Amino acid sequence: MVFLPAPDRAAKKAPLDRPRIVAAARALLDAVGLDELTMRRVAKHLDTRAASLYRHVRDKDELLNLLADEIAGEVPLIRAKGPWRARLVNMATQARRTLSTLRDAARLLAGTRPMGPNRLAHIEGTLKALCDAGLAPREAAWAAYHFNNYINEFAADEARLAAAAAVTGLDRSALLADARGRFASLPAATFPTIVALAEHLAEDDADALFRFGLDLWLDGLEGQLGR
């Protein structure tokens, strides 16, 4: 007859379930980042131990997929009204803003498959806009793939930069300045163009860079419409 854990003592510790686990992972993603998001840490955050999580989640991969869709749910959906190009610009801008704000969000999305309801909702919106633009089904599907990839990968690259900054202790702009310095001091005989353009090669203006690539792509798409 063991009495150690005081018989009733107040808080009974709410039972574990998937939503609570995902919520804990969500909180930790912000707090410690994707690289430090471990099963043990998620468990500790729920005041339990890692083994318990496996009653509710097959493995870490499943948890990350759940988390990825959770994140996707935080990206605002754009209403399917108005001219298609403005809609796509809105979608892209919002998505990037959100993904860049949320720590490691883009890296997470890039590493998981988009089959959760929230991610599907965004794909649905993109496809709708592209069909409204007048693209044939096949081209719309292809364009949607590239559109989502563009956003995700751009944001993922930003996240990688941020993560690198976190590791080195320097901040983002210091890291970029360093890269510019390296470009500038390469042998001009071997890499003349790199050296000449060094100052533009790691500019600290992600917004403009993102907008530039997006507009390029949308211009191409508009051209595609006239066959």
Next chain:
Amino acid sequence: MVFLPAPDRAAKKAPLDRPRIVAAARALLDAVGLDELTMRRVAKHLDTRAASLYRHVRDKDELLNLLADEIAGEVPLIRAKGPWRARLVNMATQARRTLSTLRDAARLLAGTRPMGPNRLAHIEGTLKALCDAGLAPREAAWAAYHFNNYINEFAADEARLAAAAAVTGLDRSALLADARGRFASLPAATFPTIVALAEHLAEDDADALFRFGLDLWLDGLEGQLGR
């Protein structure tokens, strides 16, 4: 006085150095893939133990960066002659072909920073072509960033698919067919466009998909030239 390891016995085991370590990693990347590329395995391939590697390489990250540049060296360089657009198409096509052929090559490039000589050579070529096209320095730098990202990320996505296939045991087209099936059987009320376009959403035609996105992008770039 210990005689155990037979005094002279033929092969003396060549000394370790960076090139030999990188070569071993290169061989293993093909043989076992990026996920199974461990320091211990690299060491074993050189008939030594993991600890020895650290005399020649700071850590695994450095080795991966070295390996990434090695891989980049296997992507053929395109001569800086002829019309800029054809050059860019050649570069992109060659790079993708190579990266898709070499197991996990693109994933590796996506996860490392492009500061080795081979990767720089490719950047130089891209920048040169874009300058020749008549872009202003700033735009050329931005466009080069997006160009290389497009190739890398496309190939990285293919690599992820291949890796997923390797894990599940199914092959690439089975996986895509499965994805198509999932899209098709979603609730049509919530995701009408996805369901309607399901058959195009995970098509098994990477070449066409790549070409489509590339042309879109180049079209946009051409438009940019007329200011």
Next chain:
DNA sequence: AACGGTAGCGAACAAAGTTCGCAATTGCAA
């Protein structure tokens, strides 16, 4: 009141990256 299924979790495992300190070897100078 008994009992069967489920949830929690302590303990342990295997794999990985990395470090430490010692032994062997090598290169260089006298």
Next chain:
DNA sequence: TTGCAATTGCGAACTTTGTTCGCTACCGTT
């Protein structure tokens, strides 16, 4: 040739991670 210092190899160990096993305790039903 000899002696010494610097380099190199590496066995052993530490840490962290994902994951599994099997026991215990509980909960709801009959």
